[in-house]
Amino acid sequence: MNSESAGGYGSGGHFYTPSQTTVCVMGLGYIGLPTGSVLATKGFHVHGVDVRPDVVDTINRGDIHIEEPDLDVLVRSAVNSGQLKASHEPTAADVIMICVPTPIRPDHSPDLSYVEQASDAIRPHVKPGCLVVLESTSPPGTTEEIVVKRAIPPELTVGKDVFVAHCPERVLPGRILLEVVQNDRVVGGVTPACGARAKAFYESFVNGAVLVTSATAAELTKLVENSYRDVNIAFANELSLMAEKFDVDVWEIIELANRHPRVNILSPGPGVGGHCISVDPWFLVHAAPERTPLIRTAREVNDAKPHHVVERIKRLAVQFAKPQIGCLGLAYKADVDDLRESPSLDIVRALRDEDVGQTLVCEPYVRPERFTEFPLLPLSDVLAGCNILALLTDHRQFKDIPHRILQEKVLVDTRGVWR
Numbered sequence: 515m516n517s518e519s520a521g522g523y524g525s526g527g528h529f530y531t532p533s534q535t536t537v538c539v540m541g542l543g544y545i546g547l548p549t550g551s552v553l554a555t556k557g558f559h560v561h562g563v564d565v566r567p568d569v570v571d572t573i574n575r576g577d578i579h580i581e582e583p584d585l586d587v588l589v590r591s592a593v594n595s596g597q598l599k600a601s602h603e604p605t606a607a608d609v610i611m612i613c614v615p616t617p618i619r620p621d622h623s624p625d626l627s628y629v630e631q632a633s634d635a636i637r638p639h640v641k642p643g644c645l646v647v648l649e650s651t652s653p654p655g656t657t658e659e660i661v662v663k664r665a666i667p668p669e670l671t672v673g674k675d676v677f678v679a680h681c682p683e684r685v686l687p688g689r690i691l692l693e694v695v696q697n698d699r700v701v702g703g704v705t706p707a708c709g710a711r712a713k714a715f716y717e718s719f720v721n722g723a724v725l726v727t728s729a730t731a732a733e734l735t736k737l738v739e740n741s742y743r744d745v746n747i748a749f750a751n752e753l754s755l756m757a758e759k760f761d762v763d764v765w766e767i768i769e770l771a772n773r774h775p776r777v778n779i780l781s782p783g784p785g786v787g788g789h790c791i792s793v794d795p796w797f798l799v800h801a802a803p804e805r806t807p808l809i810r811t812a813r814e815v816n817d818a819k820p821h822h823v824v825e826r827i828k829r830l831a832v833q834f835a836k837p838q839i840g841c842l843g844l845a846y847k848a849d850v851d852d853l854r855e856s857p858s859l860d861i862v863r864a865l866r867d868e869d870v871g872q873t874l875v876c877e878p879y880v881r882p883e884r885f886t887e888f889p890l891l892p893l894s895d896v897l898a899g900c901n902i903l904a905l906l907t908d909h910r911q912f913k914d915i916p917h918r919i920l921q922e923k924v925l926v927d928t929r930g931v932w933r
Contacts, residue, residue, distance in 0.1 A: 529714070530715045530718040532553075532718065535718075536608050537559065537560050537608065538562075538607035538610045538636070539560060540604060540613060540614060540632040540635070541564060541613040541650075542563070542570075542573060543613070543614075544580055544582070544789065544852070545649060545685070546564075546611070546649075547580065547585070548585055548588075548685075548690045548691055548694060549611065549613060549694055550562045550592075550611075551585065552694050553719060554592035554598035555591060555597070561599055561607060563603065564602070565602065574599065576589060576593040577590075582690050582691065583688060583689075603635075604635050606639040606641050606644070607639070608643070608644065608645065609645045609647065610639070610646045610665075611649055612632045612636075612646070612647065612649060612650055612661065613650060614628035614650050615789070616650045616652055616793075618797075622796040624652075624796070629648065629650055629660050630664060636665050637666070640665055642670060645679070645712060645715055646661060646666070647679050648661050648678075648681075649680075649681055650683075651797075653801050654737075655730060657678060657702065657704060657729040657733065658678075658704055658730070661678055673703075674707070677705075677708040677711040679711070679732075680702040680732045680733055681702070682732060682735070684699065688849060688850050695720060695722075698722040699716050699720055699725070700727060701726050701732065702731055704728075712726075734798075736794065737797050741809050744786060744791050744792070744794075744795045744813065744816060745795075745808060746780050747780050747782075747791070747812075747816060748811070748812035748813075748815040748816050750764075750780045751783070751785075751815055751819050753768065753782060764930075765933055768781065781929075782928075783929055784857045784928040785816055785857025785858075786816040786846075787857050788846045792816070792817075792846075792855040793855060795809045796813060799813065820857040823906075824865060827839060827861075827865060827902065828868070828870050831870050834871070836871065837871025837902060838871060838874060838899055838900045839865060839873050839874065839900060839902045839904060840874045840903040840904065841873055841875045842893075842896065842904065843905070844856060844862060844890075844907065845858065845877065845879055845880070845907050845909070846859075847907065848907060848910065849879065849910055851881075853885075861904075862906070871902070873888070874891055874895065874899050875891060875896070876890065877907075878893065900923065902924045903926070904925075905925075905928060908931050
């Protein structure tokens with residue numbers, strides 16, 4: 515472990531010099547792999563860990579298993595330079611980062627089993643001087659109640675012998691490699707010394723401000739950020755239901771309302787997806803159910819929107835003897851391959867399960883060999899074969915469909931692209 519030096523980062527004066535610092539990253543998914551790759555290219559010695567053998571093998575070949583702009587180049591460079599290696603097992607390191615999923619169960623309670631497993635796995639490798647950082651978005655209390663209790667050996671004192679902090683990721687898919695470095699970061703230390711040590715580490719590679727608080731406050735900050743977005747999207751989605759009732763264009767209503775200097779309504783859609791906004795508010799609801807009625811209601815509005823889209827398509831389908839439903843997009847947002855919690859995918863699954871008609875699905879960002887649940891077709895085949903055309907994800911390829919083709923279809927535009 516590096517020695518203390520006056521004039522270094524953080525109140526403790528601790529340096530994290532990349533060439534002299536080892537980092538173990540637990541979980542090589544959408545956050546762990548980009549973060550580990552950025553650290554490796556900046557000179558840190560990175561040991562990545564994943565439970566999936568195919569992921570470990572893919573990364574050690576210099577390839578990637580997720581789609582993110584420029585990630586393939588970064589991983590290839592990091593692996594070829596020897597700065598990044600993947601393994602099934604953790605190892606001792608100066609810094610251990612936990613970047614594993616924190617999904618919700620069907621009853622909307624948080625599933626923290628991956629954090630528990632990662633904490634248990636690193637326990638034999640946590641040595642004096644080690645900094646353990648939980649980056650996974652988590653309910654309040656997770657860092658202290660799970661990471662500290664399960665990852666830190668009892669003979670080591672937190673804040674003196676070892677250091678534990680929560681630093682939630684704040685990146686947007688499609689911009690991860692940029693935002694890992696440029697965004698401000700909130701660091702929550704279990705003790706002030708932990709916060710100072712974590713601040714020193716993040717300041718060694720982050721250009722944005724590194725703001726220090728307590729672990730619980732950092733956990734809540736990330737949840738509040740995404741709950742704010744969710745509540746505002748729910749308002750827009752509720753407006754879309756009202757506008758449909760009165761047969762007016764919701765996007766026009768929003769555009770006109772937003773001309774008010776203090777109004778900024780977001781855009782409606784088929785629901786809310788992704789690993790953050792559709793999940794994190796439930797963590798707050800679960801933690802304080804009696805104090806979060808608005809957040810719960812917003813989640814229920816957004817969760818119900820895919821069902822509303824399905825019902826709308828079903829009503830339109832009855833006019834055809836053989837409905838052919840073209841479904842454009844499965845990803846939860848435009849121009850990415852991320853299917854996590856995607857309302858677009860939920861809609862297509864419901865249409866198929868309820869046998870509304872033949873579904874013709876195009877998702878240009880997902881490789882057919884990586885998605886085998888049902889066939890994915892070229893856009894031209896979907897347009898040629900459908901009589902109902904539903905825009906579920908506003909990928910750029912779908913914005914340039916010729917007007918003459920759209921005129922031939924019954925349209926369901928959940929994104930306001932074909933107004």
